[in-house]
Amino acid sequence: MQPERQHQNWRSEAGSRLWLSGLIAAMKHAERPEVRRQPVAPEILLELRAQLALTASFRTSGISTLRH
Known part of the structure; x- marks a missing residue:
């Protein structure tokens, strides 16, 4: 996806919720001890x-x- 398109998606309510959901999922994955050791x-x-x-x-x- 082009940066301009990402920026437009981020500015919409649905886009910001999607981005935030992805961030939370990534943080939950990264906090697992077996992942942190890698x-x-x-x-x-x-x-x-x-x-x-x-x-x-x-x-x-x-x-x-x-x-x-």
């Missing part, structure tokens, strides 16, 4: 950092759009 590949950490940076830039651009 090493994380450096490539996955890089992708995670890139995704978090992308999300932050979307939030920033959304705020500036609302102010104008």
